[in-house]
Amino acid sequence: MLHLTLVLLIVCRMGKGVAQVPNCKTENTCDCCKSNPNDESRRLSDICNNQQGSSWSCKYGCKDGYWGNKCWNYCPGSCISCPQNYESNKVCNVCDDGYYGTICATHCPANCADNQCDKTTGTCLQGCASTNWAGKKCNVCADTWYGINCDSPCPRNCNNGECKENGDCTDGCSAERFTGMQCDQCITGRYGVDCNKTCPENCNDSMCTREDGNCLNGCKGNFAGERCTRCKTERYGTMCRNTCPDNCVNKLCDEKDGICLKCITGFYGKSCDLACSPNCKDNVCDQNTGKCALGCIDTEENGCDQPTLMEPNGQTSDTVTSDMLERHKIIMIGGMVGGFVFILVIIQVQWFILRRMSRQTNTEQRYITPDQSKPEEKNEEGVYANPDYYGDGNFGEL
Secondary structure (H helix, E strand, O other): OHHHHHHHHHHHOOOOOOOOOOOHHHHOOOOOEOOEOOEOOOOHHHHEOOOOHHHOOEOOOEOOOEEOOOOOEEOOOOEEEOOOOOOOOOOOOEEOOOEEOOOOOEEOOOOEHHHOEOOOOOOEOOOEOOOOEEOOOOOEEOOOEEOOOOOEEOOOOEHHHOEOOOOOEOOOEOOOOEEOOOOOEEOOOEEOOOOOEEOOOOEHHHOEOOOOOOEOOOEOOOEEOOOOOEEOOOEEOHHHOEEOOOOEHHHOEOOOOOOEOOEOOOEEOOOOOEEOOOOEHHHOEOOOOOOEOOOEOOOOOOOOOOOEEEOOOOOEEEEOOHHHHHHHHHHHHHHHHHHHHHHHHHHHHHHHHHHHHHHHHHHHHHHOOHHHOOOOOEOOOOOEOOHHHHOOOHHHHO
């Protein structure tokens, strides 16, 4: 009996459509029919209607997955339970996991957790499989993700980290120093990964590259360089306002103090304003000392290695000797001493004037008081009653 039941079970589950199952009355069983819910003995009288021949039917309906009078037809597709009269009422009762719809022909949304969704609406029953997704069917990106597969995080500078499906920030930027639809650019005057650095002050329009701060539109005034931190050729000093000396080669000088980097032939000194000795070979001399660098034209010439001075008219003077240099020193020292003495004289004169004025004021206060504002009459002897008014008496006679 067990052997026959297994054979019928296999036959009942063969393929879709009508299964060639023997007459259940003849064989005394049918595995595709439901049993009497009140009697699990599966007696023929309990599961089949009492009809002769091929017109019999299952009394209590079909097991899950089958339909028809004799329950010989498979439920379609992913429908795991359908009504016995499915042919006239094509609605599935229960869908297999991962499917939904009237006949369970639609896949649940791909991002539903555990592939579970509502049979009728397709709403994910267990939420989304990943935090990148959102929505009832987990078919839209969460607030902080975007892209076709919601696998791209929103730009880091978006306010609250939220963006639209195309990556544009939903609610502006997280700080005022950022700009752009995706807040991936710095405002004018800023640069750096976080736009927290200020462009060099001498950049035109205060604009510089975000990566390294190099000026985009050139430099202001007399500045030069990628970041406009150097002076242009021929310029030096504060704000590069000063012009390098004319006798500097190519007019190049130190940007801070204007000292020539190199003098043109025939000159020496910090500003190249001193002429080499005319007896220097090729008119070349040391830039610092003025000594002939290539030797003298006439080695017997006295003072060959001595520098010469520039006159106001641009002409050179005679060869500078040690005596001339000494005289220059004496003149400079004399000028300094004379200036010091002059200042002392001025101070002494001012002190004398102030002292004299002070004495005169004291004298007036001594001899004139409010009580003596009017002279007294002489007495019988011809002497004033108040001699102090006129001091020693002679003052009154004046």
